[in-house]
Amino acid sequence: MTANDEELAKDLGLLSALTIGVGTMIGAGIFVLPGQAAAAAGPAVALSFVVGGVISLFTALSASELGTAMPKAGGSYYYVNHALGPIFGSIAGWGNWMGLAFASAFYTLGFGEYLATFLPLPTLTLGPLALSEFQLGALLAGSAFVAINYVGAKETGKIQIVIVTLLVGILTVFSALGIMQADLSTLRPFFPEEMGGAAAVLPATGLVFVSFLGFAKITTVAEELKNPGRNLPLAVVGSVAIVTAMYAIIMVVLMGVVNWRQLGPDVTTTPVLDVADIAFGTVGLAGIGVGLLTFAGLLATASSANASILASSRINFAMGRDRLISAKLNAIHPSFATPYRSIAVTGGLILLFIAIGDVKVLAKAGSVLHLIVYGLLNLALIVMREADVDEYQPEFEVPLYPVVPVLGALTSFGLIAFMDPIEIGLSLVFVAGGLVWYLIYAKDRAEKKGILSQYVLEQSDQLPQAAVSAADTVQPDGGDYRVMVPLANPEHEKDLITLASAIARQQGGTVDAVHIVTAPDQTSLGHAAAHADELEEDYHAVLDAAERDAETFGVEVETHTILSHESFGEIFDAARTHEADMVVMGWGKQRFGSPGRVESAVDDLAADLPCDFLVLKDRGFDPDRILVPTAGGPDSDLSAEVAKLLQAEYDSDITLLHVADSVEEGTTFLEAWADDHGLGDATIHVEEGDVEDAIERAATDETMVIIGATERGLLHRLVRGSLVLDVVEDVNCSVLLAERARKRGVVDRLLGD
Structure with missing residues (x-):
């Protein structure tokens, strides 16, 4: 549909x-x-x-x-x-x-x-x-x-x-x-x-x-x-x-x-x-x-x-x-x-x-x-x-x-x-x-549960059981997994949609392809809506292509066009409005004000991510051999989940990499981490020394790297740079940056973990 x-x-x-x-x-x-x-x-x-x-x-x-x-x-x-x-x-x-x-x-x-x-x-x-x-x-x-x-x-x-x-x-x-x-x-x-x-x-x-x-x-x-x-x-x-x-x-x-x-x-x-x-x-x-x-x-x-x-x-x-x-x-x-x-x-x-x-x-x-x-x-x-x-x-x-x-x-x-x-x-x-x-129709598809039923269920100890049962009975059963894909460059549309569709199919979900048409600040959005074709010629074409590509996977796909004065910032608003579980987007040159993370510098200080984000540095989509570097943490957890989904879809070979002070210590950590994340069949690779060099060496024979966003704070990244940015630019295969949505305080945002 x-x-x-x-x-x-x-x-x-x-x-x-x-x-x-x-x-x-x-x-x-x-x-x-x-x-x-x-x-x-x-x-x-x-x-x-x-x-x-x-x-x-x-x-x-x-x-x-x-x-x-x-x-x-x-x-x-x-x-x-x-x-x-x-x-x-x-x-x-x-x-x-x-x-x-x-x-x-x-x-x-x-x-x-x-x-x-x-x-x-x-x-x-x-x-x-x-x-x-x-x-x-x-x-x-x-x-x-x-x-x-x-x-x-x-x-x-x-x-x-x-x-x-x-x-x-x-x-x-x-x-x-x-x-x-x-x-x-x-x-x-x-x-x-x-x-x-x-x-x-x-x-x-x-x-x-x-x-x-x-x-x-x-x-x-x-x-x-x-x-x-x-x-x-x-x-x-x-x-x-x-x-x-x-x-x-x-x-x-x-x-x-x-x-x-x-x-x-x-x-x-x-x-x-x-x-x-x-x-x-x-x-x-x-x-x-x-x-x-x-x-x-x-x-x-x-x-x-x-x-x-x-x-x-x-x-x-x-x-x-x-x-x-x-x-x-x-x-x-x-x-x-x-x-x-x-x-x-x-x-x-x-x-x-x-x-x-x-x-x-x-x-x-x-x-x-x-x-x-x-x-x-x-x-x-x-x-x-x-x-x-x-x-x-x-x-x-x-x-x-x-x-x-x-x-x-x-x-x-x-x-x-x-x-x-x-x-x-x-x-x-x-x-x-x-x-x-x-x-008959909507109960299995609807996502929004309603404030009343949530309130009744939260107060179940204080309210009559009949009211609690009624609220539970009418709760919607839908809410399938939604993968939103902001599209800007037709050159990378197919790979982004392919990645999103593979994840959506494994999750039994829907692909939500969003194309943002950007209007100059001097142009009202009302005027832009009436002259969208003048701002971007044939702007429907990229969504039509996305729809065709996603449907080859047999997943449901929805397409939306958003008129905005912003391009990158609008993605966060769209993710919240569309209640996305994950956003899959492309990595653009100089896209981020806060290197190594999905957010801009302002978002880093002001708000949490609305959902999980994957950012693809696209050098050709090939999930045959996937490298997952990890040091633990929520972003690495998301990297593991995505790797498992791609493995289920493409029968990928997965290699896990951990850089430690000693091989023995690193092996103990990585084996336990692999078991915890359902990747016990993955190849274990432990190295000592510089993390960036280790990732570059391990990625030589791989077709994709899935790496968690750095958890260093904004000030640290602005002064010292970011491991993720260096890895993205230095390896030859596609890199998928994964960042988990989570609550973070202001101190954590500034100084990091």
Whole structure:
């Protein structure tokens, strides 16, 4: 299986993020739902929008804290998966994905409705399926939106800002003119008896809640947001507050100008256009007003639909990264650099829902799935706080904890009870599907265990046995061994991939080929992502070759392209992000600021290696005869492990070398060391004298040397040099430098062992 995805650049500012939320939410409640909403609660539906906004605000605050602590692609899904574990992550991922598909179909039907007001379209009958004119328009528009996302044409932040500015401007003028014509007496009684009185408010909230799904889409692009600690909460909370106020005001205007009883539940009517005709007619601009609102309706519904399709690809990106879906579905198109398979599958579902769906059912089904995810998201915040995880350091914290997330969870789950059984049942099918998918497919592949289950298992002595057993049962069985290969030079690609594939196959693992495209510091990563081919011509070629070479070993291979201002330093970040067990990389000239180790000088002082590292000085990959010099220590332990793996793969002859003060003492040490490391069949070679000279002599007849990194400290190496560097340059065969990931203190880093 293969997956080729591009890491996400931080190129979105506050205004762009804010307009993602506002631009997505501004459409449904105003341009599609007024008739349905008025028929559900009468004038009190304005209060339903306020209630929906308050419920959203609780979750928006929780999402903001989680997002500033974990600014990752996938948003709500990622937080749930990380905190509650992959079984809930599977539910959240599939629920969010299908909820976005329902919402996209709903928005696209709204687009078709406005399209039909000025573009005559026929009705169409396909066997038992009868399509209305606006369904046909929605199918055409939906196909166009899917195609746009498939080939990668998308709105930039500036275009989104223009769209939202136009919408807000048009609606502000509309509201100002409308309020002057409104007769607020038509809003009495506010809770009409025929609608069920005040009891109708919450069921109507369930209907209109689809209007508030946009704020969560901001968290799906948190990984691309500049300064997320400040901008994410401002964008998320701000978009909810702005849109809630606009919805409430505009619904009052609509029902003040046109009596709510005349708005009607018929989805083919467009109350906004009727009110625009009256409001703009007072200034002699009725035709222009209707045209402006029609244009705004098309713009809003198109923007909402397109944003939902785009957000769904972010969900798949994150699920694929966590191995909850097939890597094939998460594949990136080699030419368009889009998750084309995911978009195609999502697009097919959207078109199906348009053809057979009902606007009210779609709205509520999308809401139910998102409410489930929002409830889990609030629980995820509580878990992260209570588990007191070291790496959880949010830059923004919700006020009044734990009241806010508790209310967020209760109101999200509670609102589901006011939906109709058909929407609840349809949504639960997808929830059950997510559970089954996890147990049958993802449980054997997923790596992330979740903070909740880890916390429960760590507290097993203090918690009920039933809770401990449940946490243990749902733990993922996957987490195969991952060998990451950073590729830069096509000349050495084959040997690096061959080495990595041999290790991965012996470990039953996966090769993760990573190609880092370096952009100049003066070039933004957003611009670099759009012009990657200009920075490095045909940059996919090196990954395509790596994929072909790895597959000859029968191992799974994934490919990734990372755009970065750094080259070497980015490798460490990628290893952490991809949860690599080992990194196999090439030895470049003057690559290391700290000779004889993998880290740069800065890394040597600041951080530990994220995983085991192998660095190959490539003079031709030939593991037939391997020399392993050792003086003990963790790096030599890794050298022994790698030698054993290569021996199992290639039937290599292994020679162990130790330099000691006496041959007898050295032989005793080396025989014991060989037995401890499962290399009792290796040739034992002991010498006295200079270590470097001994290694050079012993390597004369060998095809590869595997040597542990020096354990001398940074200051010692900078002043006295490094044995490893001398050996690498002086022997004639390939040299493999091995360094074990381990915790080291500052004193150890400076002065060494």
